[in-house]
Amino acid sequence: MDLEKIKKQLLEKREQILKSMEEASKNDLNEKTGVGDDADNVTEELSRETFYRLNQADRETLFLIDLAxxxxxxxxxxxxxxxxxxxxxKRLEAIPWVRLCIDCSQNEEIVRAFQQKNEEEMLYNIIPPALGGEEEESKAVPSE
Ligand SMILES: [Zn+2]
Structure with missing residues (x-):
């Protein structure tokens, strides 16, 4: 395994991500200039949030690259x-910042999918029933 080559690959990808994040934040700033009313703060907060959310995958990759x-x-x-x-x-060549072997990453995906399904079910379950849920609710509150 050519570690020097992999290192170079990692550094290049790192550079690339940093550059694209920089570009994105510049565009973000440009969009903001010219807005000067009271809603300015709200706009700023929102777009910053969007910016972070959009770049979450990039930031994750960046973290993995540093780790590698x-x-x-x-x-x-x-x-x-x-x-x-x-x-x-071959796996390392395809994804130089990969952390797990194929077997473990497949297991992780299964666990992740399972967790996600559970979260969705939990969300579904906390939605109160549209009709006839009042009695149930008052019973659930412990009286002391
Ligand atoms: Zn493993």
Whole structure:
């Protein structure tokens, strides 16, 4: 495995993300200039939030890239964080900042999908029933 090559790849991708984030924040600033009324603060808050949300994937990748670079430095690069197995070279070439081997990442995806499903069900369950829910509600409150 050519660590120097991978390191270069990681640094290039890092640069690329930082640049695109910079561009995005510049555009964001340009949009804001010219707005000078009382709603200014609200607009700023909203667009900042949008900006962060849009860039969440990029920031995550950035974090993973830094992690991978650190691993190259301390000699743990290419080792699965979950099970300690050596991650396949092809996999690392495709995604140099990958943290898990194929098996573990598949498991993680299953767990994640399961958690998401549970969260959706929980959300669904806390929606009160449209009719006839009043009695249930008063029973649920403990009287002391
Ligand atoms: Zn693993």
């Amino acid at each position: 670079l650190r691993k190259i430095e301390n000699g743990t690069y290419g080792i699965c964080e979950e099970c300690g197995a050596v991650i396949g070279e």
